[in-house]
Amino acid sequence: MRCRATYRGFESHLFRQNLSENPCIARVIVSFNLFLRYAKYVLICGFYFDKIYYIEVSTALIMEVARLIIIGEKINGAIPKTAEAISNKDNTYIRELAVKQAEYGADYIDVCAGTDPAVERDTLRWLIDIVQDAVDIPICIDSPDCGVILDMIPHVNIPGMINSVSEEHGKCEQLFPEIAGSEWKIIALTCDNSGISLDPDVKIKIGSIIIDKAKKHGIDEDRLFIDPLVTTLSTTGNSLEIFIATMEGIRAEYPGVHFTSGLSNISFGMPFRSAINREFLALAMNAGMDSAIMDPLSADLRATLYATEALLGKDRNCRRFLNAYRKGTIGNKSSSVKK
Numbered sequence: 001m002r003c004r005a006t007y008r009g010f011e012s013h014l015f016r017q018n019l020s021e022n023p024c025i026a027r028v029i030v031s032f033n034l035f036l037r038y039a040k041y042v043l044i045c046g047f048y049f050d051k052i053y054y055i056e057v058s059t060a061l062i063m064e065v066a067r068l069i070i071i072g073e074k075i076n077g078a079i080p081k082t083a084e085a086i087s088n089k090d091n092t093y094i095r096e097l098a099v100k101q102a103e104y105g106a107d108y109i110d111v112c113a114g115t116d117p118a119v120e121r122d123t124l125r126w127l128i129d130i131v132q133d134a135v136d137i138p139i140c141i142d143s144p145d146c147g148v149i150l151d152m153i154p155h156v157n158i159p160g161m162i163n164s165v166s167e168e169h170g171k172c173e174q175l176f177p178e179i180a181g182s183e184w185k186i187i188a189l190t191c192d193n194s195g196i197s198l199d200p201d202v203k204i205k206i207g208s209i210i211i212d213k214a215k216k217h218g219i220d221e222d223r224l225f226i227d228p229l230v231t232t233l234s235t236t237g238n239s240l241e242i243f244i245a246t247m248e249g250i251r252a253e254y255p256g257v258h259f260t261s262g263l264s265n266i267s268f269g270m271p272f273r274s275a276i277n278r279e280f281l282a283l284a285m286n287a288g289m290d291s292a293i294m295d296p297l298s299a300d301l302r303a304t305l306y307a308t309e310a311l312l313g314k315d316r317n318c319r320r321f322l323n324a325y326r327k328g329t330i331g332n333k334s335s336s337v338k339k
Contacts, residue, residue, distance in 0.1 A: 066314055068305060069225075069258065069291035071140050071161065072106030075127060077114020086115065086123060091130055098134040100337050104296040104329070108161050109135065112142035120148055125155055132157050140187075140293075146174040159183040163293075164227065167192035167206050172213045180217040187225045187260060188214075190246060196229050200242050203228055204249035211254050221256030225291055230261050230284075233276060234269035240280065244287040251288060260291035263301075278304040286312060297337035303330040 074097045077083045085093040098109055109131050113123040124143065131139055138160030141152050149162055159182055165171045166189040175186070188210045190196075190203035197203055207226050214224055228246035231239045247259050266280045267273035278300055281292065285308050294301060306321040306329075315321055325331045 066290055067309065068285060068289075069107050069260075070105050070296050070305075071108045071110050071163075071260070071291065071293040072101035072296050073110050073262075073264075073293050074101055074295060074297065075109060075131065076112040076142070077123075078112065079114075083114060086113065086127070089126070094127060094130045095134045098131045101296050102135040102137050104302065104337065106137065106296045108138050108140040110140040110142050110163060110293060112163075117145065120145065121151055124148065124152055128152060128155055146171050149175065150178055153178070153184070159185075161185045161187060161225070163187045164189050165210065166190070167209060169193065172210055176214055176217040176219060180219060183223075185223045185225060186214070186219070187227055189227050190229050196231065198231065198236060198242060200245035200249060203242075203246040207246070207250045208253060211250075211257060221254050222258070225258040225260040226250055227260050227262070230266045230280070232268045232270075233266050239266055240283060243284065247288050258291050259289045260293060261289060263292045263294040274298070274300050277301065281305065282308045285309075299330065299336045306330055 075082060075094060077086050082094075082097070084090075101109055111124065111127045111131055113120045113127060115123045120143065124141070128139060128141075136158075138158045139156055140161040140163050141149050141156065142163040143149050143152075146165075162175065162179070162184055164187040165175050168191060179186070188207065190206045190210075192206055197206075207228075211221065211224060211226075215221075226247075228243045228250075230243045233239050236242070243261070250257065251259075261284065263281060264273065264277050267276035270276055277294075281294070281301060281304050284292075285305075296302065302324070306315070306324050309315045310318045310321045321330075
């Protein structure tokens with residue numbers, strides 16, 4: 001069971017990184033319950049020699065179990081408006097995208113240049129610099145080129161996530177040795193040099209191979225985010241069934257891994273995509289998906305997320321749902337953020 005501290009709906013990454021990484025710092029994790037009804041602020045202190053680290057936590061802080069891990073998808077050159085901002089070197093637009101995604105609950109900010117390979121390194125470094133200057137939450141480095149990913153790692157302040165490895169072209173062999181002793185997490189795609197199979201057994205086998213390779217390098221299951229690669233509903237009518245069967249097969253052998261998806265891929269080519277995305281999110285979460293590459297600025301997706309977590313018993317006393325409604329993050333007062 002994984003417990004996470006959330007502050008007004010987004011992860012307290014600074015708490016996890018600054019305190020938990022240093023063994024000399026005393027960590028205090030407080031289970032609040034009734035205490036929060038009376039205390040306005042709680043100070044969590046850690047001592048490291050002559051330094052004191054303070055974190056001020058409001059009464060919105062609650063302990064939650066296995067909350068969906070959100071990887072914000074908006075800074076991606078495949079999105080037309082973002083591609084235009086990248087082409088125009090629009091720092092302000094990129095910065096606002098990072099800030100808004102953090103405000104609306106992103107745990108990681110995916111950064112993908114989506115440019116010509118000749119300029120991908122420079123573009124990705126520029127994007128990473130802007131995001132790191134704007135927010136403190138970790139970055140997900142997104143590139144199909146392992147060499148580019150490895151070149152970007154030294155420029156990232158906080159170990160985040162790598163998107164991605166697969167059984168294509170020796171990607172695991174390139175990346176795993178370089179990140180073995182780190183805290184980087186990895187998205188692993190269930191595909192190989194033959195492409196993306198529609199057979200769950202093939203995907204399970206590929207996922208198992210990747211996990212076993214990671215373990216040989218000392219990479220724990222908890223650092224792996226397996227992506228069963230949901231296919232489009234317009235071309236594969238049993239897409240969700242394949243996705244769930246793949247998760248179930250891999251989880252049976254490797255219960256400690258996470259599962260993620262490029263959420264909107266399932267609705268590509270369909271009308272009223274938002275409806276399909278919402279239902280897929282709810283059904284996949286019910287089946288055990290605990291992460292998603294998604295748009296946290298979508299009011300519809302936020303509402304589905306909060307409601308599903310409450311229905312699945314992952315939101316104690318529905319507090320996150322009720323807090324979000326009172327603030328207007330979901331409900332009649334909410335709206336998608338235009339970016």
